[in-house]
Amino acid sequence: MAEGLLVVVSGPSGCGKGTICKELLKRNKDMSISISATTRKPRKGEVDGENYFFLTEEIFKSMINKNEFLEYAHVHGNFYGTPKKFVLEKIENGENVFLEIDVQGALQIKEIYPDGVFIFILPPSMEELKNRIIKRGTESEDDIKRRYKNAFEEVKYIKKYDYLVINDKVIEAVEKIESIISAEKCSVDRQSKLINKILS
């Protein structure tokens, strides 16, 4: 069986990557989403193995030492990371796995798993990005400024990605990502097993 794809969907805060991934999962029943591990306490209603894998700091750190993460970060006193085994097992079973992540995490993953499909999402303009961050309304002015500044830092890394999808209308962005997945599966590089079989 052909291997599945790891589809890394990334971009600055406010680019709409969360909405896009939700829609992608709704439309593509054969795809799954990567579940992160974290050391933070579960919030009310959060289910272990569904929202997150909730781990103790001891276990998390021992997994770091054993290189068992595709990426991890330490944010506001808690660890967050993507367990390698969970994702790679699905891929080996031919499943496609989505991973929605910030730019720093995506670049870490690329080091470890360059075969992933790396997609950067941006709104039609940086002005629009600012509007979207403001519209969330959940953040203080300082937060908004910080997020906007980070966004400018993050776009510098677009060229490390394979694809840039402009998120003007969500459904169009989703369709573009579906096309990317379909095209990647036709790529000669990803069909070497089949090709070697044909050639033999």
Added chain:
Amino acid sequence: MAEGLLVVVSGPSGCGKGTICKELLKRNKDMSISISATTRKPRKGEVDGENYFFLTEEIFKSMINKNEFLEYAHVHGNFYGTPKKFVLEKIENGENVFLEIDVQGALQIKEIYPDGVFIFILPPSMEELKNRIIKRGTESEDDIKRRYKNAFEEVKYIKKYDYLVINDKVIEAVEKIESIISAEKCSVDRQSKLINKILS
């Protein structure tokens, strides 16, 4: 405006590339097909500039000398070729151009225009390829054998292509090629102008 794509659809005789290209053109009104030049005489009903550009051998040869072909070949005493200007002007105008061609021609084009999207078409098996060549019923047994032998020679070049599309059901192959076109337009490499604008 973004440049159009040159989509080179290629594969051995009997792979179904002709049928696929016809269907692609029917479904994608914004795409055009490259028109070949030839020194052979027009057949009844053939229109200059529509079926072929009909040229004298003198003009054809002078165009060869001026490197005005993306590819050309000498077959059964006649020249056939793809005029560079015709294709590149459309691409510069943002149009996508299909080019249906044999493997030798595709490889020539790749030398001159590596930015093209190179797609290899194969039937689900080499056995099926043989059946399709036989089913045409227009060829002698020698012709069939020759075509089948050529097909085996040609598949050796798959790895020079970007994509391999298995033509089991025509409509699925067509949809895959449409996905490839859509994905290629999202590729970071092809959006460097846009990206430089964002970064500036």
